[in-house]
Amino acid sequence: MNGNDRIAWFDMDGSLFDFDGHMRRSLLPLCSPDELKLLDKIGMWALEEAHPHIRARMSLIKAVPGWWRDMPPLESGFKVFRMAQSIGFDCRILTKGPKYSPIAWMEKVQCCQQYLGEEIDIAIVSSKGEIYGRVLYDDYPVYMKAWLQNRSRGLGIMPVTESNREFAHPNLIKYDG
Numbered sequence: 001m002n003g004n005d006r007i008a009w010f011d012m013d014g015s016l017f018d019f020d021g022h023m024r025r026s027l028l029p030l031c032s033p034d035e036l037k038l039l040d041k042i043g044m045w046a047l048e049e050a051h052p053h054i055r056a057r058m059s060l061i062k063a064v065p066g067w068w069r070d071m072p073p074l075e076s077g078f079k080v081f082r083m084a085q086s087i088g089f090d091c092r093i094l095t096k097g098p099k100y101s102p103i104a105w106m107e108k109v110q111c112c113q114q115y116l117g118e119e120i121d122i123a124i125v126s127s128k129g130e131i132y133g134r135v136l137y138d139d140y141p142v143y144m145k146a147w148l149q150n151r152s153r154g155l156g157i158m159p160v161t162e163s164n165r166e167f168a169h170p171n172l173i174k175y176d177g
Contacts, residue, residue: 153171
């Protein structure tokens with residue numbers, strides 16, 4: 001088994017940490033009554049894509065110092081992380097860095113170190129599809145598809161959310177806790 005076969009990559013936003021819940025709570029005071037209904041109906045990725053004015057609010061929220069650092073953990077993601085460690089995987093963090101928010105890069109590292117310790121390996125990238133390893137745990141279909149496209153023997157594990165329910169791949173396992 002080579003080194004890459006022992007690596008399990010874990011996404012942050014929506015997989016190990018509660019991006020959607022954190023963003024919903026941050027958006028609540030900024031929404032009209034009609035917009036509040038949207039927050040409960042669709043996931044944050046879809047909301048951001050469908051409503052440019054809400055995307056603009058989300059961008060402002062993500063630029064607030066401390067927002068990324070203070071994302072709460074998702075116990076289900078940490079459960080998968082601990083299981084992977086217990087069977088011998090070298091567990092690392094793989095997260096996409098927002099191009100126009102350097103503070104997010106720093107705070108994502110701080111968030112991971114707070115919950116996983118200062119020794120955790122973290123890769124902040126523009127494209128997850130170029131990173132090698134045996135396993136990727138990620139909630140976002142676009143990133144998972146890009147990663148699996150280059151990994152004929154890779155295993156994708158995806159926590160089930162409203163926005164990824166329909167995504168399927170032969171090398172993908174859906175995890176619902």
